Amino acid sequence: MKLYLSADIEGTAGVVKWSETEPEDQYYPYFANEMTQEVRCACEGAMEAGVNEILVKDAHHTATNINPEKLPEIVKIMRGWTRGPQEMMAGVDGGFDAAAMVGYHSASGTNGNPLAHTMNTQNESVTLNGRLASEFMINAYTAAYYKVPVVFVSGDRSLCESAKKLIPSITAVPVSEGIGNASVSLHPAAAQGAIRKGMLQAMQGDLSECLLKLPESFEVSILFHVHDKAYYASYYPGARSDGLKTVTFHASDYFEVLRFLLFVL
Known part of the structure; x- marks a missing residue:
């Protein structure tokens, strides 16, 4: 089986400030490592379920956050930005059996994460067919465009709840919960373990149930x-x-x- 995985950082366990997501910040190395570990655990869960080929898209900021050396050897990683329309889903195509998203966050116009936004901080909201659109929603439709089911997501609780509304059969693993300008997160080891277990469960299920149907317009x-x-x-x-x-x-x-x-x- 072949898996596509897109990874962000604002939905990673523990992240609560914009500065923590910036390479210049003193705490960034810690959270970049946590992002790496959560991706690693997702890959390990998928491999336990029989996945033998994984493409990881580093999809935050510079797109050079994940340490490739800490990922399983079967993983290929796309770093940097192609500058094409797929953006956070660059490299996805119809050859993948499933897609997953790790470290994702709530949309602009919502309060589920202190760092809630959609693509950048220049907008108050993005709506798609009348619904507030998160990066998860935009990217889930991108996967659907290539007929790839989105089977797994991790991130803040609000994002996970909205993902379940869009794709009821998806395996969603919340690792944090936004409260005003604060966030309550799982212990890193607990978050990593939940992601590994969730990905194993997702890849052992009926993948076709997570194939999102594209609207006609x-x-x-x-x-x-x-x-x-x-x-x-x-x-x-x-x-x-x-x-x-x-x-x-x-x-x-x-x-x-x-x-x-x-x-x-």
Whole structure:
């Protein structure tokens, strides 16, 4: 079996400040290591279930956070950004049996994580067909575009709950819970163990039950913090201003949605 795994850091156990996710911060090495360990455990759980090929996408900030040496030898890792529309899902295609997301976080416009955001901090919210869109949702639809089921996610509790609403059969492992500007996290060893166990469970289940069905059409709406970002985005072909700080885009092909997000978000 072949697994695609996308990893972020804001949903990693213990992370609570933006500075902790930045390479210049004194605490960043600790949390980059925790991100690495959670990915390692996810890979080990998948391997125990029979997966023999894994591609990991380092999908936070510089995309150079994970220590490849600490991952199992069967893992290939994509570091850096291709600058293509797949973004956090770069490299995914129809050849994968399943996809997983580790260290994911709540969306802009929600309070499930002190670092809640969608793609960047320049927007107040992103909606997809009227629903607040997290990076998980955007990337789950990307997997669905290639007919790859998303079987596992770990991150903050609110994100995991929203993931279950989108894909009821997904295995979701919460490792933290946001409370205002604070967060309560599992002990790192407990988080890693839960991720390993959850991934094993996910890969032993009926993968097809986690294949998300794509809508027939898409409406994306982005509410920016400042009006000039919306003005700029409104010049993307097919986009329109929808209020002082909002831009909206319609498409029937989800790849066009990804192309729009790449250039305006």
